[in-house]
Amino acid sequence: MSKPSLLYLCHRIPFPPNKGDKIRSFNILQQLAKHYEVHLGCFIDDPYDQQYVEQLNTWCKSVFALPVNKYWSTLKSSIALLTGNALSIPYYHRSAMQLWVDHSCAQFNITKALIFSSTMAQYVIDKEQLHTVVDFVDVDSDKWRQYAQEANPVKKWVYQREWRTLQQFENTVANKVVHSLFVSPQEAELFRQQLQPATRDKIGHLLNGVDTEYFDPANPDIEPINESIDVAFTGAMDYWANVDAAIWFVKSVWPIVRQRYPQATFFIVGGNPSTSIQALHGKNGITVTGRVKDVRPYVLQAKINVAPLQIARGIQNKVLEAMALAKPVIATSMAIEGIDAQNEHISIFDDATNFADSVCAYIEKRQDAPMSRAWIIENLQWHETLNELPVLLNH
Missing domain, CATH: 3.40.50.2000 (Glycogen Phosphorylase B;)
Incomplete structure (x- = not known):
């Protein structure tokens, strides 16, 4: 019996699992692949990761991995200063990604979507036929609030603006999707505080985990290094x-x-x-x-x-x-x-x-x-x- 199709969007390629967000997004991908034919759309912001695209076929039915340039993305994000949107939205917007999402949903009759990172929700937020779950992971807008506390006056203004505008976008996403997930009960509770009561019941959390076989001090695959490290x-x-x-x-x-x-x-x-x-x-x-x-x-x-x-x-x-x-x-x-x-x-x-x-x-x-x-x-x-x-x- 064939598995149902699912759309999985990530702001960064979920392989190899060598940094915080990729560790979580990769393990989620492995879990999804047990139950669904996964159609993965993601960005590659580090040229080093291009070599791993083919390996994603182990878990995915189809993969659209779009290389992006960080400097061009930063320049592109400045468009938001004219529109009142969060800078993060145009930073992660590409017409090619939207076309792939639209085509994949139609071709594979996709009715379920998991979105990793709130900024990727822009590609599905108006698709009412999708049963969409968003893994916000963290309350990203609050990071910008923290950054603003330590910044010089110019950066402070930019960071405070991003905090407010991204928070508005996060709230819009949470209102429209079926479930919003975070990495801990504390993050989920922080996010609930910025929502209207009617939406708060849709907020939950899924904790991170560890591959305890890979991260095992007795694992024979760990090769010692000739360094004295305190x-x-x-x-x-x-x-x-x-x-x-x-x-x-x-x-x-x-x-x-x-x-x-x-x-x-x-x-x-x-x-x-x-x-x-x-x-x-x-x-x-x-x-x-x-x-x-x-x-x-x-x-x-x-x-x-x-x-x-x-x-x-x-x-x-x-x-x-x-x-x-x-x-x-x-x-x-x-x-x-x-x-x-x-x-x-x-x-x-x-x-x-x-x-x-x-x-x-x-x-x-x-x-x-x-x-x-x-x-x-x-x-x-x-x-x-x-x-x-x-x-x-x-x-």
């Missing part, structure tokens, strides 16, 4: 919040650590490091790796993994993965939001001195965190966190 921070290093976190750690925490341990090493691990991150390489025991084939050896060999985010929404996969690898984590309260695990190897500090004291304690005495891994196995495996998705797509 502290590691992982993530896409062209993402503003990660860049900001690394800079804060280097400026506020790392000097305290190096004063006590002059030979201490800090590895910043992740692709496409910004200019400000690249400038840190080779100074004060800091190594900037750039893109790596496998992040697991760096997480495993570090004495401590840190998540010093000053701006964040949702659940941080970097924290979950370190926990699954039974590694201790020191995080800010922003980075740990939505993760309810508590044990002696999950430390939460927003003050730089306390953060540094905790880092030094793990440099002095290496310790593993088996309770963290046990908690992940019990609470956050993908096959369990996403098991409600087919239900939502049918009701």
Whole structure:
């Protein structure tokens, strides 16, 4: 018996699962493929990912992966300043994508759609025949509110405008679709607060998970690296919040650590490091790796993994993965939001001195965190966190 067709739209190609949003969108794709013939439309904003398009056929009936240029997209988004819309909407708008969506819905008689990221909802928001579920993941508009708090006057105006206009678009989407999903109960509740009471019942959440076989400290596929790592921070290093976190750690925490341990090493691990991150390489025991084939050896060999985010929404996969690898984590309260695990190897500090004291304690005495891994196995495996998705797509 053939599976029903489903439209799946993502703002970024969901493979390989090597950064936060792609980890979630890929695992959702795997879940969808068990129940539907998936027709995937997505953008490729990193030329490196072009090589993986064909592999998506493993899970998809058809794939439309449209390359986009970040600089052109940014310029294109300025159109919104004339229309009153959020800058994010024209940033992700392409006529070719709309044509593909329209053609696919007609050709394959598609009646169900899952939209990953609110900005992709613009392609289906007026298609009343679709039973549409949107995975907002995070409350994106609130990120812009946070950015505005730290910005110079010009950026502050732009970010505040984006906060207000994107929030209006998010509300419109939530009013029109069947279900709106978020990555944690906290994100869902934050979003409910900006909605009219009649829409709030349509808001839910699906937690992130971890591939506990892949992120297993005993996995024989993890190849050791010849590096001495005291502290590691992982993530896409062209993402503003990660860049900001690394800079804060280097400026506020790392000097305290190096004063006590002059030979201490800090590895910043992740692709496409910004200019400000690249400038840190080779100074004060800091190594900037750039893109790596496998992040697991760096997480495993570090004495401590840190998540010093000053701006964040949702659940941080970097924290979950370190926990699954039974590694201790020191995080800010922003980075740990939505993760309810508590044990002696999950430390939460927003003050730089306390953060540094905790880092030094793990440099002095290496310790593993088996309770963290046990908690992940019990609470956050993908096959369990996403098991409600087919239900939502049918009701």
